[in-house]
Amino acid sequence: xxxxxRQVVPVISMIFEYIKQSFFFLRQNLKTLVAINLPFIxxxxxxxxxxxxxxxSQTPQQLADSMLTITVFNLLIMPIYxxxxxxxxxxxxxxxxxxxxxxLLACSKSWFKLFVVFTLYSLLISMGLLLLIIPGIYIAIRxxxxxxxxxxxxxxxxxxxxxxWQQTKDYVWPIFHGVALISISILVLRSLVLNLTxxxxxxxxxxxxxxxxxxxxxxxxxxxxxxxxxxxxxxxx
Numbered sequence: 001x002x003x004x005x006r007q008v009v010p011v012i013s014m015i016f017e018y019i020k021q022s023f024f025f026l027r028q029n030l031k032t033l034v035a036i037n038l039p040f041i042x043x044x045x046x047x048x049x050x051x052x053x054x055x056x057s058q059t060p061q062q063l064a065d066s067m068l069t070i071t072v073f074n075l076l077i078m079p080i081y082x083x084x085x086x087x088x089x090x091x092x093x094x095x096x097x098x099x100x101x102x103x104l105l106a107c108s109k110s111w112f113k114l115f116v117v118f119t120l121y122s123l124l125i126s127m128g129l130l131l132l133i134i135p136g137i138y139i140a141i142r143x144x145x146x147x148x149x150x151x152x153x154x155x156x157x158x159x160x161x162x163x164x165w166q167q168t169k170d171y172v173w174p175i176f177h178g179v180a181l182i183s184i185s186i187l188v189l190r191s192l193v194l195n196l197t198x199x200x201x202x203x204x205x206x207x208x209x210x211x212x213x214x215x216x217x218x219x220x221x222x223x224x225x226x227x228x229x230x231x232x233x234x235x236x237x
Contacts (some may be wrong), residue, residue, distance in 0.1 A: 015178045022182075022224040023223040025089075026229045032088060035100035035221055040081040041216045045209065047073055062163050075122070079114035083107030085220065086151040089227045107151055116157050121146060142168050148230040167233050175229055182221050 026033065051066040081104075088103040098106060107114070121143050129136030146164035149155050155163060168175060193211055201207045 011166050011173060012177075014158055015174055015181070018174070018225060018228045019178060019221070020181060021220050022228055024222050025092075025228075026221055029092065029097075032097070032100050032103070033085065034217060035172075036084045036088060036103055037081050037217060037220065038213070041213055044074060045075065045213070058112070075115065075118055079111050079118060080104065080107070082118075082147065082223070083110055083114050083151050085149045086148055086227065089224065090152050093231065102177055110151055112153065112159075114147060117146050117150050120157070120161060121221050137176070138172070140174050141179075144168060144175055144179075144226055145233065148227060152230075167237070170227060171233060175226070178229070179222055179227050182225060184218075186215060186218055186221070 016058065048070055051070060084100070084103040084107050087106040088098050088100075091098040092105075121140075124143065125136050125140045127136075128139040131139045142165045143161055144164065145168060146160040149163050150157075152159045153163075190211070193215075194208055197211055
């Protein structure tokens with residue numbers, strides 16, 4: 001949806017304000033968010049370490065199999081901590097913040113449904129990317145609140161995807177620009193810090209792994225920003 005030029009400045013200002021609010025939420029609730037996400041981030045790193053994707057001796061089929069295994073594993077565990085993070089954010093809005101354990105328990109019954117939503121979401125984006133990059137990005141934006149709908153509203157799988165597609169129609173640019181700005185900023189900062197770390201500790205993997213884990217926690221800003229947009233959409237329905 002195109003935005004008239006006279007509305008560009010207010011929209012940009014709004015996006016920066018939502019990013020600022022997202023960063024404030026992350027800082028204020030860092031302890032609980034780390035408690036929810038860190039164990040699964042570490043598990044994911046340990047699992048990936050079982051596959052040496054840099055081996056030149058690997059055939060394309062072996063590399064594809066390794067990537068598929070890693071992708072499936074991440075799809076299996078992501079609904080656990082992703083859903084718990086969403087449940088925790090909603091609990092803070094409700095005025096009764098969950099502990100990390102309560103957040104994990106609150107979303108446990110929605111694991112399979114969120115797993116299917118994630119899988120369909122990923123497949124649809126992949127199909128869009130195969131056509132052209134822009135359709136894939138557009139699909140990702142329009143389905144970007146389906147996971148919030150799944151955990152908070154407990155809708156069916158098809159309703160989660162359909163409701164997200166319908167409700168994000170007027171929020172394409174705020175979602176795109178906000179997520180892009182956060183993601184690119186984190187990517188650039190991560191690259192700079194990693195390059196500096198590798199120059200200081202050229203033969204040690206530990207510091208680089210620690211840096212990557214810290215930036216994976218920082219990536220929660222994308223999820224928090226998406227939740228902020230979701231709350232705005234619901235308030236305006």
